[in-house]
Amino acid sequence: MTIVTTNVFLAISDPTRRAVLDLLATGSRKAGDIAARFHYLTQPAVSRHLKVLREAGLVNVEVNAQQRIYELKPEGLTELYEWVAKYQAMWPETLEALERYLDARAVRQKPKGKKR
Amino acid sequence: MTIVTTNVFLAISDPTRRAVLDLLATGSRKAGDIAARFHYLTQPAVSRHLKVLREAGLVNVEVNAQQRIYELKPEGLTELYEWVAKYQAMWPETLEALERYLDARAVRQKPKGKKR
DNA sequence: ACACAGTATAACACACTGCTTATTTAACGC
DNA sequence: GCGTTAAATAAGCAGTGTGTTATACTGTGT
Numbered sequence: 001m002t003i004v005t006t007n008v009f010l011a012i013s014d015p016t017r018r019a020v021l022d023l024l025a026t027g028s029r030k031a032g033d034i035a036a037r038f039h040y041l042t043q044p045a046v047s048r049h050l051k052v053l054r055e056a057g058l059v060n061v062e063v064n065a066q067q068r069i070y071e072l073k074p075e076g077l078t079e080l081y082e083w084v085a086k087y088q089a090m091w092p093e094t095l096e097a098l099e100r101y102l103d104a105r106a107v108r109q110k111p112k113g114k115k116r
Numbered sequence: 117m118t119i120v121t122t123n124v125f126l127a128i129s130d131p132t133r134r135a136v137l138d139l140l141a142t143g144s145r146k147a148g149d150i151a152a153r154f155h156y157l158t159q160p161a162v163s164r165h166l167k168v169l170r171e172a173g174l175v176n177v178e179v180n181a182q183q184r185i186y187e188l189k190p191e192g193l194t195e196l197y198e199w200v201a202k203y204q205a206m207w208p209e210t211l212e213a214l215e216r217y218l219d220a221r222a223v224r225q226k227p228k229g230k231k232r
Numbered sequence: 233a234c235a236c237a238g239t240a241t242a243a244c245a246c247a248c249t250g251c252t253t254a255t256t257t258a259a260c261g262c
Numbered sequence: 263g264c265g266t267t268a269a270a271t272a273a274g275c276a277g278t279g280t281g282t283t284a285t286a287c288t289g290t291g292t
Contacts, residue, residue: 007129009128009129009131009134010129012125012129012199013123013125013126013128013129014249014250015125016250018125018199021203022202025202025203025206030268030269031268031269031270032267032268032269035269041250041251042251042252042253043268043269043270044251044252044253044254044269044270044271044272045250045251045252047269047270047271048249048250048251048270048271049250050269050270051270051271065258065259065260065267065268066258066259066260066267066268066269067259067267067268067269068268068269068270072203072206074203074204074206074207075207077200077203077207080196080200081200081204083128083134084193084196084197084200086138086141087137087141087188087190087193088190088197090141090188090190091190091191091193130279130280132280146238146239147238147239147240148237148238148239151239157280157281158281158282158283159238159239159240160239160240160241160242160281160282160283160284161280161281161282163239163240163241164240164241164279164280164281165280166239166240167240167241181237181238181288181289181290182236182237182238182239182288182289182290183237183238183239183289184238184239184240
């Protein structure tokens with residue numbers, strides 16, 4: 001399985017596509033509903049982003065009459081995860097700090113305002 | 117620190133740049149030595165890739181006379197790590213399988229040949 | 233001071249991305 | 263069958279990224 005490695009890295013390099021993934025992380029959606037979220041884009045534009053995500057193996061499509069229901073396929077991120085994981089080892093104590101940061105964020109949805 | 121978030125996602129979307137990072141993961145190198153590894157590219161081309169990595173905060177440069185010694189800055193991958201981490205939760209048992217896979221690979225540098 | 237070594241930048245060519253509007257495809261309800 | 267709805271594809275175009283060659287920059291050694 002997963003012979004298709006149509007560049008996950010390229011797929012997630014676009015902010016709109018990351019936004020789509022983030023959206024789908026909260027639940028599956030119809031293509032139209034997804035497109036509606038991106039008011040600054042037209043339907044065909046979003047449709048093509050969905051195609052990229054499809055080909056990268058990051059989403060599944062379920063056909064329902066005229067509607068296409070997109071579902072997140074998180075395993076598609078395996079390759080990416082594997083790649084970053086290699087670098088975690090060289091993350092000294094920084095890693096711990098990061099995990100503390102992430103934990104904190106998870107608990108009270110508001111980070112301390114560091115960064116950005 | 118690290119105010120500059122010049123798109124880590126874009127920086128790692130290029131295979132050459134990932135190769136540079138992978139190379140630097142094995143130790144710091146002079147710019148010229150890095151360029152020499154990519155026989156299919158000219159020196160200026162590699163130099164510009166290094167610039168992208170620099171601006172993305174993924175490498176450090178140490179000036180030594182005319183030479184620039186590039187060093188991996190793994191903390192630069194924090195943002196990426198944070199992003200993927202969000203999806204790990206929805207990785208069901210697949211995650212475990214992956215971690216077993218990664219562990220196995222770490223131990224005996226040769227994966228079982230699955231995938232790719 | 234001058235030639236050289238090491239690297240970065242400039243200027244340009246060209247392919248690729250991502251957007252748009254227009255159109256096609258496909259399934260539904262009447 | 264026909265109009266409608268939902269989504270994908272086609273065609274065209276602007277902007278960006280990546281490559282090249284040529285050149286500038288900067289420190290070294292003589």
